[in-house]
Amino acid sequence: MAEQQANSAGAPKGNARVVGWCMVSVVGMFAFGFAMVPLYDVFCEITGINGKTGGRYESTEVAEADVTRTVKVQFLASNGPGMTWKFRPVVRSVDVHPGEPTTVNFYAENPTSEPMVGQAVPSLAPSEGTLYFHKTECFCFNQQPLEAGESTEMPLIFIVDKDLPAHITKLTLSYTLYDQGKQVSAAQNSRKETTTNDNG
Amino acid sequence: MSAVADTHAQDHHHGPAKGISRWLLTTNHKDIGSMYLIFSFTMFLLGGAMAMVIRAELFQPGLQIVQPEFFNQMTTMHGLIMVFGAVMPAFVGLANWMLPLMIGAPDMALPRMNNWSFWLLPCAFLILVSTLFMEGGAPNFGWTFYAPLSTTYGPPSTTFFIFAVHIMGVSSIMGAINVIATILNMRAPGMTLMKMPLFVWTWLITAFLLIAVMPVLAGVVTMMLMDINFGTSFFDASGGGDPVLFQHVFWFFGHPEVYIMILPAFGAVSHIIPAFSRKPLFGYASMVYAVGAIALLSFVVWAHHMFTVGIPIVGQLFFMYATMLIAVPTGVKVFNWVATMFRGSLTFEAPMLFSVAFVILFTIGGFSGLMLAIAPADFQYHDTYFVVAHFHYVLVPGAIFGIFASAYFWLPKWTGHMYDETLAKTHFWLSFVGMNLAFFPMHFLGLAGMPRRIPDYALQFADFNMVSSVGAFMFGATQLLFLFIVVKCIRGGKEAPAKPWDGAEGLEWTVPSPAPYHTFATPPVVK
Numbered sequence: 001m002a003e004q005q006a007n008s009a010g011a012p013k014g015n016a017r018v019v020g021w022c023m024v025s026v027v028g029m030f031a032f033g034f035a036m037v038p039l040y041d042v043f044c045e046i047t048g049i050n051g052k053t054g055g056r057y058e059s060t061e062v063a064e065a066d067v068t069r070t071v072k073v074q075f076l077a078s079n080g081p082g083m084t085w086k087f088r089p090v091v092r093s094v095d096v097h098p099g100e101p102t103t104v105n106f107y108a109e110n111p112t113s114e115p116m117v118g119q120a121v122p123s124l125a126p127s128e129g130t131l132y133f134h135k136t137e138c139f140c141f142n143q144q145p146l147e148a149g150e151s152t153e154m155p156l157i158f159i160v161d162k163d164l165p166a167h168i169t170k171l172t173l174s175y176t177l178y179d180q181g182k183q184v185s186a187a188q189n190s191r192k193e194t195t196t197n198d199n200g
Numbered sequence: 201m202s203a204v205a206d207t208h209a210q211d212h213h214h215g216p217a218k219g220i221s222r223w224l225l226t227t228n229h230k231d232i233g234s235m236y237l238i239f240s241f242t243m244f245l246l247g248g249a250m251a252m253v254i255r256a257e258l259f260q261p262g263l264q265i266v267q268p269e270f271f272n273q274m275t276t277m278h279g280l281i282m283v284f285g286a287v288m289p290a291f292v293g294l295a296n297w298m299l300p301l302m303i304g305a306p307d308m309a310l311p312r313m314n315n316w317s318f319w320l321l322p323c324a325f326l327i328l329v330s331t332l333f334m335e336g337g338a339p340n341f342g343w344t345f346y347a348p349l350s351t352t353y354g355p356p357s358t359t360f361f362i363f364a365v366h367i368m369g370v371s372s373i374m375g376a377i378n379v380i381a382t383i384l385n386m387r388a389p390g391m392t393l394m395k396m397p398l399f400v401w402t403w404l405i406t407a408f409l410l411i412a413v414m415p416v417l418a419g420v421v422t423m424m425l426m427d428i429n430f431g432t433s434f435f436d437a438s439g440g441g442d443p444v445l446f447q448h449v450f451w452f453f454g455h456p457e458v459y460i461m462i463l464p465a466f467g468a469v470s471h472i473i474p475a476f477s478r479k480p481l482f483g484y485a486s487m488v489y490a491v492g493a494i495a496l497l498s499f500v501v502w503a504h505h506m507f508t509v510g511i512p513i514v515g516q517l518f519f520m521y522a523t524m525l526i527a528v529p530t531g532v533k534v535f536n537w538v539a540t541m542f543r544g545s546l547t548f549e550a551p552m553l554f555s556v557a558f559v560i561l562f563t564i565g566g567f568s569g570l571m572l573a574i575a576p577a578d579f580q581y582h583d584t585y586f587v588v589a590h591f592h593y594v595l596v597p598g599a600i601f602g603i604f605a606s607a608y609f610w611l612p613k614w615t616g617h618m619y620d621e622t623l624a625k626t627h628f629w630l631s632f633v634g635m636n637l638a639f640f641p642m643h644f645l646g647l648a649g650m651p652r653r654i655p656d657y658a659l660q661f662a663d664f665n666m667v668s669s670v671g672a673f674m675f676g677a678t679q680l681l682f683l684f685i686v687v688k689c690i691r692g693g694k695e696a697p698a699k700p701w702d703g704a705e706g707l708e709w710t711v712p713s714p715a716p717y718h719t720f721a722t723p724p725v726v727k
Contacts (some may be wrong), residue, residue, distance in 0.1 A: 014385040015309050022377040026415050033419025033449055037434060040445050049512050050444060080438055081352070121437050127510065178438030 048130030051123040053173070056141060057134035057159065065100035066162050073160065076174035077106060083179045085110055085118055085146070090153065098162040101136065106175065108144065109151035117180040118144045125172045132161035133171060143180055215717050224319075227311030229296045230715060232318050234614070236293025237607075239321060241683070243285030244600075246329070248676050250278040255638070255672040257655050258665050271655035272340035273332065279343025280361075283461065284368050285325050287595065290603045291464040292317075292375045295403050298610065299379065301708035301715060302397045304388030304724045309381035317374035324367035331357035342653060344454070347435035347446040351427045358428060362421045369414045376410035379403055388707070390726035394485065397706050401488050402467030405495045409456045409463075412499070417453040420446065444509055451502035459498045461595065462562075463491055465602025466533060469555045471706065472609050473537050476552035477544030478703035483536040490529035490536075497526045507578045516575040523573035527566065534563055549701075550624035554605035557597055557632055565593030568643065583653075586646025592639045596675075597632075604631070604682070609704075611689050612696030616714030619689040627685060630678040637671025 044050040073096055075089035086109040096102045110116050120140040124130045135141075139154035146152060160171070216222045216231065226232060253274045257265045266274070296314065300307055308314045331338040336355035339345065350358055383404045387396070396404075423434040423446075433439025435446045474481045481487065503511055503519040511519070537559050546552070568590040572581055581587060604627075611619050641664035646652075650661045657665065699709035707726070711719045 015381045018381040018384055019310070019377055022373075022380060022411055025411050026373055028415075029412055030415035030419050033416040033452075034423070036449050036452070037423075037445065040442070040448060044442075047512070049515070050442060051510070052442075119438060121440075127512065176437065180438070 049127050051125055051127040051130055053122045053124050053130055053133055053135060055135075056138075057136050065097040067097050069098055070095050071098060071160050071164065071168070072170045073102075073158075074170065074172045075104065075106070076172060078174065078176050080121075080176050080178035083118065083177055084112055085116070085177060086151075087118075087120075087175075087177045096160055098160045098164055101157055101159050103137075103155055103157045105153040105155055106139065107151065107153055108146065108177070110146035110148060113148045115145065115147045115182060117182065118146070118177045119180045120144070120175040120177045123174050123176070125174070126168065129164060129168050129171045132164040132168075133173070134159045134161060140175065225315065227307070227315050228717060229300050229308045229311070229314065230614075230717065232308075232314050233293045233296030233298075235318055236289050236296055236321075239318075240286050240290035240293055240603075243281050243289070243325065245679065245683075247278050247281035247286055248679060250274045250281070251672060252676050254278060255669040258657070259669040260666070261657055261659055261662050263656055266655065268655045269337060269340060272342075272653065273338040275653050276339045276342055276345075277328075277332065280328065280339070281325070282595070283343060283457070284365075285321075285328075287461045287599045287603070288372060289321060291403075291406070291461075291599075292372075294399075294464065294468065294603070294606050294610075295375075295379055297614065298708060299382055299400060299403060300386070301613075301711065301719060302400050302706055303383065303386060303391055304707050304720045304726065305382060305386035306718065306720050306723075308378050309386055310378045313374050314378050317371045317378065320367050320371040320374075324364045324371065327360050327367070328364035331355075331360050334360070344450060345424070346450070347424060347427065347443050351424055351435055354428070359425065362425045365421045366418055369418045372410050373414050376407035376414075379407040380411070383407075388720070388723040388726050394488070395726060397467075398470040398481065398484070398487055399464065399467035402463040402470075402491050405491050406460050406463045409460050409495055409498070413453040413456045413460075416449060417457075420449040420453065423449070444506075447506050447509060448502070451505045452499075454505065455502040456495070456498040458591075458594070459494060461599045462602075463495070465558065465599050465606075466491060468602050468606040468609070469537065469558050471704070472551045472555040472605050473540050473559075475609070475701045475704040476547055476549060476555075477541045478546075479540055479544040480705075481536065482539035482542075483532070486532055487536055490532040493529040494526060497522065497529070501526065504573055504575075504578075507575050508582045520573055520575040524570060527570055530566055534559060534566075545703075549608070549621060550619070550628055551605045551609035551701075553625065553628045553632075554601045554608065557628070558601045558605060561597030561601070561636075562594060565590060565595075565598060568593060581646060583651055584646035585642045585650045585652055588652050589639050589642035589646055592642070596635050596639065601631075604628075607686070609701070610708070611686070612700040613708060613711075613713050613715055615690050615693075616696055617689050617693035618696050618700060619685055619693065623681065623685045623688075627678060627681045630681070631675055634671050634673075634675030634678055638668050638675055639671070641665075641668045641671075 044052060045054065072093055074093040075091070077087045077089050079085065079087055086107070088107050090105040090107055094102060094104060106120075108118065122138070122140050124133055135156065135158045137155060137157040139156065144152070144154065216228065217225070223231065223235060253266060254271065257263070257271055296308065299305070334355075334357040336357060338357055339350070339355065339361045341350040341354055345354075345361075383396070383400055423432070426432040427434050427436060427441075433441040435441045435443050437443060470481055470487060501519055501523045503515060504523045507516055507519075541556075548556070568586065572578055572587065572590055608619060608624055645661050645664050645668075648661065650657055696713040698712050700713065707720075707724060708715075710724065
């Protein structure tokens, strides 16, 4: 409790110490703000709470389907702001047994007269099921280039984990397709188009 | 020791410099405190004028006065100006004036930095207010500036807004460092931590909160800046970012921020209520611990602002219970204020009126906060006028009544004159009635489902909105009376003795009124 004998003669040295500690805290908290970005990603990856499904799933064990249980998987497809592609799931929902690999297709068409690149971003609801939904192949792992007027069917192969909590009987997988511009590196072009100040 | 301090005081600075340089270059805590308070009141009137635009538009359903685009700019600027321009600088001004007087110090610990941290503020707000005249208008995304509304869809002036937030953040952080250094290093001999006046305690804790969260605010606006101008994707889902992350980072700042705006008021009221009850404060130590507990808890409740964005049930339960836990230390404080008044010799001068209203109305705001904290119920209340009613009940009769109470309490010390008690009481009663008329009906509007931040509304909300607007006009106009009272008090009035309130305690009442330009050149001894 050295501060208790504080007086004006001892203050300047004490001030330097206090200011020093405060500046360290300020820099530390500024860094902490940025550290929240990777921390948040790691936290969400471990817990799956933001519905972001993981990357390519690889398993060494030979899966055996649990035929006693059926889970309904629904598919949604929507476009991000400014995206003009036609984008929809070929089937709206499938009933699957946990452990069984299932293939479904999504239809995408570029109706414009320009070659374009799209990127699909997945989200799963309920988020509790995120950790139990594995994709072995997904068009969302890569950007999708389409020539003018070209259409394609994009595959998704997934397995619902056998450990899926019993109260979850339905999973909804939604994809939002974002315009990534004309080439892979032209992500900033799309930004310019989507940035408006029109709020009316 | 004291001889050294005495000669020092006589060698330099007999009084303030002349002309504008007194204000531009001053390092005197009283001058800087006065400038903070004047700046804060100017911003209060500006933000209040914007609130008048909002209430005028909402007087009747339909669009009468302003376009929705401008209405959105008004709600945004009103919030930003009141939070960062009116309430926070007012408390920094009170701290500048009163902390050295209360702890027996000759000035703040870092007087030059003090000058700088004040003069940054007008610069920041000049930039912020100038966005109103820019192409595309001022920020229009609410004071919470959620991404991607503020990044992808924000007006071009958003970059200026970000710059302004950076500058005011730097100013607040410097102010906070100064407060901490002053309190830790400059106390009079014998003033141990647990003998410090409560305003000093609450400001010490507030300063720590500022140092902890203002850098996080700087971080989040920096991320926005990079998303807007440098092609990063912190909050942009198409680039792998997450808009929900914005809300987490923002509210990690935002929740402690609301305590930054109320804790100094807690401190001031803890001086005023004992003074006019003519009794020592009930439970000093528990008051200190309660403030500390509130400050610590404020870091683990941020997601209660985000129940509806999709938080797992465990998270909702945690944030719900953690939020409700804050009611315990707050309840301790309210109990202690009431217990201080219990069987006291009460008189109701203007500072006491504002303080008693503070205790009652802040508690109402606290109760509606508890209602909002109930996660399942929050889905109904979220983004309705109930939320608007809640935070105006904690900020207007909480922070702002706390500031008015402090102003009347210490005006005799600042000016050397007594203020006009009749006018001050009129100011109180008009403010009290106007404020309740303005904000109480908002509870009903919110429960009935009226969303916040809309320029037009369904017909069934018309009557309450009209009542609310009338109350708001009344409250707004009344503040001009406050300006008149203060100006009148500065220009003259009954001479104030060194201690104008017979029940008041503390070192600030041992110096003459008005407080001389230099005080406590020789530290007093606290027993």
